[in-house]
Amino acid sequence: MNRQLTFITLVFFLTASAWASEPAVYTGLLSNTGAGGYDTVSYFETGKPAKGSREYTTEHLGVTWRFASAENLTRFEANPERYLPAYGGYCAWAVAQGYLAKGDPQHWAIRDGRLYLNYNESVQDRWLKDTEGFIRQADANWPKILE
Template structure:
């Protein structure tokens, strides 16, 4: 009986911690109900590398592809609405490094890279440094894993 209980507890803990292939992951990572942690995804394309993301405002919100997106200005909102595929983060805003490794983790609005006109978010700035070690290779691996890493 005691062994069975330990096995069940260990199995339950493993199931809770497992992220790869989890069924039901949303297409866009959303924190506090907004894609990209509420950051203005258009603003990244004008920032210096390493700068923190720009917070969006509740004044400038649009819905696209099942998610709510915030912007810091009406101009940025209009730019996104005109071409959302250009500005929406790759891999649904999940950590690009994680997707390249075959699993999902949340993306941090302050750990980002724009590479060849595409926005990538990472879990944190430390993980971003790993990502930067081989951006083309990581993009290739991430593209191969996306969107199957979402499961379901």
């Protein structure tokens, strides 16, 4: 009887999670860290990604964000919306296509003050061919995608 109850409980949780909507911020399967642990402020301040440190962290939108320095942590806490990746850090090109895929912090671009992540280099190459068009499509798709 105990095995049967355990099996039923396991099936319930697995199927319930399949029906649940995706989280608004991409963190990976076994993580609760945004942007793959990269310091989102660093993209804007130095023009390149920097790995965040466990020493400089904050919680925002139910996600842990890491930073390379106390200064970057302070900047983020003062205005998190400025530094959050667009579409919760999901791949910007995928969102433009109407679905979700992981965003890779090594494949990024900043357009009009927003940080965009892409799945990989080849996807980013496609995205860069019509960035403005894909941003328009992604902006239109984003509210519907997480429903």
